[in-house]
Amino acid sequence: MVVIEQLLSKQEVQAYRDILDKQAWQDGKQTAMGMAASVKSNGQADASNSAIKALTNQLLAKLGATPKLISAALPHRIFPPCFNRYSQGEHYGFHVDAAIMRIPNTNDVMRSDMSMTLFLSEQDEYQGGELIIKTDFGQQKVKLNAGDAVLYPSSSLHQVSPVSQGKRVAAITWMQSLIPDAPMRETLFNLDQSIQALLSNPNIAREELDRLHHVYHNLIRQHSQV
Template structure:
């Protein structure tokens, strides 16, 4: 699980929220697959609305430009983000995201390796509404600042706790990674983050950095599946 702070700036969040206040919202059960529909109770912005499409494309561009997101996921395909809203009393029980998803208006499919929630509401705007992810280290509860995003394996059980006051607005997406193995992907992320830190250290020689880059990229070549 990786927290990506300020994937959107506060100004960008305000712009998104302003537009989302004006778009049509539908029952979220219409997009749930399999058993997930039985535990889903929220609203989802109408993906056929032109403004929603524009906001989706803006987010896709932001995702592709974010170095930490690219490092953590190594995305090959990204499902167009969906905007959801949880009002008072709404929730999403424990579920696992579908393994295979058909990309909208396409014959192409995506294997969901990583899921991501981008928070568009400040934590003090709503009560409850925590993203709860089951991991090998126990349950992780997430309720970050607006503009922050969290990525986590799509294979994990996760839920959104009931909202008891206010409204929780977020964007969710799923990504197929170039590296299918979760453990290998975690190692590559840790290696890349350390390389990025070393780049700021003037005492590290260019030869040392080149050597680490050599290892990193050859590991990607070894484990990439496209």
């Protein structure tokens, strides 16, 4: 999992919420597939609404301009973000995201390698509603500040625990990575983060940075699928 703090600023979150809080929310089961529909209980914003379309495009542009996200996911395709809301008693039981998704209003399909949840409610606005992800090291509970996002493997079983009070508003999306192999993607992320840290060190010789860049980009050449 990779946490991206303040993907949206507090001002941007408020602008999103000003629009989302005025929307009529549809039954989230309408967009669930297969077994997921039986465990899904939430509201989802109408993706065909012009105001929602504008938010979706704004968020897509923001994702494409967020260096840490690009470094972690190396995205080839990004599914148009969806906005959801969990009110009291609503939840989304354990499920796995669909492996292949059709991009809305196109004939294009994409493979879901990484999922992302962007929190748009502050932690004290609701109780419960944690994103719970099953990992090899046990269940990880995630509840972040408004504007923060978490990236995690789409292959993982995960759920949103029941909201017992308040409302949990979030955006979700999925990404097909240029690097389908998750361990290699993690290796490249760690390598890139080290390179970025070394760039700010004036004592590191340019030749050493060039050597690391050479390794990084050649690994991408060897392992990418486009």
